[in-house]
Amino acid sequence: MNELVGLSIGSIRQRLVDCQLSTVELVDAYLSHISSQDRALGSFLHVDADGARAAARALDQRIQSGDDLPRLAGTVVAVKDNITVKGLPATAGSRILAGYDPPYDATVVARLRAAGVIIIGKTNLDEFAMGASTEQSAWHPTKNPRDPERVPGGSSGGSAAAVAAGMCTVALGSDTGGSIRQPAAFCGLVGVRPTYGSVSRYGLIAMASSMDVIGPLARSVADARQVLAAIAGYDPDDATTLPHVNLSARAGQTSLTGRRVGVPKEYVAGITDQEVRDSLSATVDRLGAAGAEVIEVSLPTTALAVPTYYVITPAEASSNLARYDGLRFGQPSDRTHGHGAASARLRGQLFGREPKRRITIGTFTLSAGYADRYYHAAQRVRTLIRQDFARVFDQVDLLLTPVAPTPAFPLGSVADPLAMYQQDIFLAAVSLAGLPAAAIPVPTSGQLPVGAQLIGRSGDDNLLLDVAEGLEQALPVSP
Amino acid sequence: MSDTTPTVEHLTKLANLELPTDEQAALAAEFRRIIDFVDALRSAEVGEAQPTSQVTELENVYRADTVEPSVHARTLVETAPHQQGTYFRAPAVFGGQP
Numbered sequence: 001m002n003e004l005v006g007l008s009i010g011s012i013r014q015r016l017v018d019c020q021l022s023t024v025e026l027v028d029a030y031l032s033h034i035s036s037q038d039r040a041l042g043s044f045l046h047v048d049a050d051g052a053r054a055a056a057r058a059l060d061q062r063i064q065s066g067d068d069l070p071r072l073a074g075t076v077v078a079v080k081d082n083i084t085v086k087g088l089p090a091t092a093g094s095r096i097l098a099g100y101d102p103p104y105d106a107t108v109v110a111r112l113r114a115a116g117v118i119i120i121g122k123t124n125l126d127e128f129a130m131g132a133s134t135e136q137s138a139w140h141p142t143k144n145p146r147d148p149e150r151v152p153g154g155s156s157g158g159s160a161a162a163v164a165a166g167m168c169t170v171a172l173g174s175d176t177g178g179s180i181r182q183p184a185a186f187c188g189l190v191g192v193r194p195t196y197g198s199v200s201r202y203g204l205i206a207m208a209s210s211m212d213v214i215g216p217l218a219r220s221v222a223d224a225r226q227v228l229a230a231i232a233g234y235d236p237d238d239a240t241t242l243p244h245v246n247l248s249a250r251a252g253q254t255s256l257t258g259r260r261v262g263v264p265k266e267y268v269a270g271i272t273d274q275e276v277r278d279s280l281s282a283t284v285d286r287l288g289a290a291g292a293e294v295i296e297v298s299l300p301t302t303a304l305a306v307p308t309y310y311v312i313t314p315a316e317a318s319s320n321l322a323r324y325d326g327l328r329f330g331q332p333s334d335r336t337h338g339h340g341a342a343s344a345r346l347r348g349q350l351f352g353r354e355p356k357r358r359i360t361i362g363t364f365t366l367s368a369g370y371a372d373r374y375y376h377a378a379q380r381v382r383t384l385i386r387q388d389f390a391r392v393f394d395q396v397d398l399l400l401t402p403v404a405p406t407p408a409f410p411l412g413s414v415a416d417p418l419a420m421y422q423q424d425i426f427l428a429a430v431s432l433a434g435l436p437a438a439a440i441p442v443p444t445s446g447q448l449p450v451g452a453q454l455i456g457r458s459g460d461d462n463l464l465l466d467v468a469e470g471l472e473q474a475l476p477v478s479p
Numbered sequence: 480m481s482d483t484t485p486t487v488e489h490l491t492k493l494a495n496l497e498l499p500t501d502e503q504a505a506l507a508a509e510f511r512r513i514i515d516f517v518d519a520l521r522s523a524e525v526g527e528a529q530p531t532s533q534v535t536e537l538e539n540v541y542r543a544d545t546v547e548p549s550v551h552a553r554t555l556v557e558t559a560p561h562q563q564g565t566y567f568r569a570p571a572v573f574g575g576q577p
Contacts, residue, residue: 103554197535210533239540240533307519318494325495327567332560335570340495342570348497353506356496360487360506361513363494367485374517379530381523386531417509418516434534458534 070116106203123158132423153183178427185451196434200235257291262396266302305429311378318362407448
């Protein structure tokens, strides 16, 4: 493998500054790596070779003319296909959006471009980000670069596989109920879900709007943090962004000495896999050895998180997916039967099984006579889940949990929708509460990567990333 | 799930989804299992807890009433399968023929 494709954000920029590397050379190395690797893995839905080369030439000209280089100069980014990039397709993994070329950049994409990145293409996902394996893409499944017989996780599985296989420097994913954190864990990467409201959703194709966030998948905490710092902040185009977001590009105090880390006993009780159990206890031991104080805490609502999530998410998704009726984007409806019949037929034909399930469930849980028992009840439990977290964050700075119940599972082995929903057991509560969380690789006795999840207080993303970086240094994980 | 729960056939009609009969049957079976699963919520002791619909705690987000550069209507309309000028062209909403 060409060593260029393994470079960090910082080392790319340094080589460009020192004229040891040109951006065109770097982009060509990634494109050639994609050509040789991605036929087998299926990470990308669209590779923008021409656009990436043109952006690379423009950056090289700036370097030659002696301009100051932006912070992410030369970073090559892959973008999940539910995030708009002007002029590139955005299918969100669905046939219903085939042929849609969005006329605008998502805010995160515009900010990354301003920071000097090169967009190399769009990555595969479970349809509308509904899934945990990337097998539910309407186009093709993506394979895990660490073991191509296994899934890369999902829904940001294309982004995770692209980073893990060296086909980009970093990638953008989206996380509603774990879709950044779980694929990061399955592919041995760092994946960060920032505090809800700290990163704009403008240009993110909506699934469950009260939980959807955009974040990075990267090979190190430092790379993830640089991307987050570039994309975070208030955006007038997204009224749910917070007015004051302070996300630092540089690490602060990464020492673990004196940090108070809670391990929720309900999460530990939920572990059924020996490798996951061993990895978590090894991580606890290393945290302790590095000077952190690790204590047991309790989150009594833990068992309610997945049922709550699978009421609220389908409710929001059924509303968000109502807009795909063949009028404004994507595939046209058959116009011989009037709008109602034409759009119902189009939706029945072009949505996949999981979107149809969620639309139906959401229609039910929001319907008159049932909303109190399901949707409003779930909203009340959501309050209890937030209160649980608020209570433990009086005692500790951060929480440590597993990411997924098992390491990456074989393709085709989880066919039952309810079994797939159980992938979210350690992840959904964080989403419901809007907290920041990071998945980072931890040592394991097995052959496949295992991740641990660090959870921070709302708005405390800097502390979360400092501790994640400290833990990364204390836990050398072999690649 | 109780016997009075609406049928999947009725729900998919409300959701504007026309499904083939075999898919309807499979969805009905999955629907029952998923609703039984989320029925776990009924055991929750919510007491006086108020509903949470969003977590930012932002309220009444206003902006100045000024025109700012934006994507032009024509550009947005051009992404539609059928358009006419700056309008989306829709099939007939009432009656059968366009």
